[in-house]
Amino acid sequence: NRYHLISTMSSRTLAKSLSRVECKGLELYGLILCLVLALSIWTNFNTLLRHPSFSGVSDEAFKALTHTVIGRRMETICNKLIGDADLCEIEGDIRIEGNTATIFVMIDEETITNSTNLWTIKPYPRGYTSNVRPWTIKLVRYNDRHDNILKCTHNHNDPAILFSTGGYIGSHLYSITDLLLPLYMTSIGFQRRVYFLATDYRAWWISKFTLVLDKLSRHRIINIDIETEKVHCYRKVVVGLYSTRGNGTWKSVQNFKQFVRDAYSLKRKRSMVARPLSWTMPSPRLMIVSRKGRQVLVNKDEIVGVARKLGFKVVLADAGISTEVSRVAQLVNSCDAMMGLHGAELTNMLFLPDNAVLIQLLPSGDIDHFFRLDFEEPAK
Known part of the structure; x- marks a missing residue:
């Protein structure tokens, strides 16, 4: 920075000198000499920065x-x-x-x-x-x-x-x-x-x-x-x-989301805007992630029926879809909302378009902090 400052100061002084109608030869030669010296110092310093020892080549x-x-x-x-x-x-x-x-x-x-x-x-x-x-x-x-x-x-x-x-x-x-x-x-x-x-x-x-x-x-x-x-x-x-x-x-998460979307060539940038049910527009897509084992949606069919009555096109996804990331990314990106029990599968919210909705269903218990940390905060 010090060398750059010398060069800048010399350039400004030189510009002022040249703007005068008359300037003494000695001053002009002095300014030119100062500029040459500054540029020489900067060149040597810049060469040092580009040296293999800085870029990773053994020397x-x-x-x-x-x-x-x-x-x-x-x-x-x-x-x-x-x-x-x-x-x-x-x-x-x-x-x-x-x-x-x-x-x-x-x-x-x-x-x-x-x-x-x-x-x-x-x-x-x-x-x-x-x-x-x-x-x-x-x-x-x-x-x-x-x-x-x-x-x-x-x-x-x-x-x-x-x-x-x-x-x-x-x-x-x-x-x-x-x-x-x-x-x-x-x-x-x-x-x-x-x-x-x-x-x-x-x-x-x-x-x-x-x-x-x-x-x-x-x-x-x-x-x-x-x-x-x-x-x-x-x-x-x-x-x-x-x-x-x-x-x-969280800022890194937002940048990461965009990076991942680019990696999988996801086309939808934003989800569908809200609209009255009377409009003749495509229905918004709701993905419902179902799980097997100890945590299941016991009334899944009822939830699907209500969602369809509200105007959603329901997409049912098995929790095992996480293995084929490219296919999952395209499917999730085509949806406007995702709903499921708290679990690893909700990580696929990364592929949702901006302004989409994530619905996380929580089990009972005083563990809300972990649920917010895993999905609520990153979804913002």
Whole structure:
């Protein structure tokens, strides 16, 4: 910013000088010299910003600069987020060994600023989850024993995000709230120039959300756990995902809804406007999601009859429709309202057009807070 200010001030001074009818030769030469120097400084600084060490390409010449960044970040390399989630953002010479679940950060002796040189985290928004593979982040000195220093087998220009597809993603609700939405929040700023490293790899989950994942990353997803005898090297790595329980989450949800609609090419942007029953317009469509098991609509037929009398075209949907996301997205997007018992299936409200109505039927009990948190707030 300081260099930019020098250039701007010089440009303004030069403009004023040229606007005069007469100007002394010495002043003109001085102004030109100042402008040249400012532009030269800015060019060098701009070149530094575009250097491979900043963009992710390995370069020995800038090793010292990278180590300085690492040294300043040691105190805050890993942070505890809301809900016991761990998030680590690392920049520097980073080497990942998948078969040992270890991330090595190469540093010089003088860059260690405290006694902590090792972190163990679970790259999943719910850090207390048992079925998530823990990963270790370890600082390693360049002057350490030779057998402790891994050699890169794969160098990558783009940064990487390491996350788990384990946890509770068997539930359609948690597939969205615990993984897809946090992954969107963490990766969207990279504009697809990012690698996804999946631990606890679930091929069915990757396949289920392929259309969304392809819009978030231009690279194939790496099953990092099976990358044996390989060392993937990056200049920036994010370990873990942003929590969906922090400030600004609801704004992210709104942006995420539009992102998902674009991914599935959903055509309807807004739902049908209210109209008198006497109008000869298409009937609004109401989707009723029915469930099986312990929570069921015992008077479903009665509800359907009343809805039709009110002028709705009723669409009955089985709770199992959550598996074929593309088909579900198109079906839900064709509706103007959705109704169902509280449950994971209501997560498909993401595909409803704007101004649509969500009707959540609640069981008895003093647990309204959870129902509002899951569906009422995101629906706003």
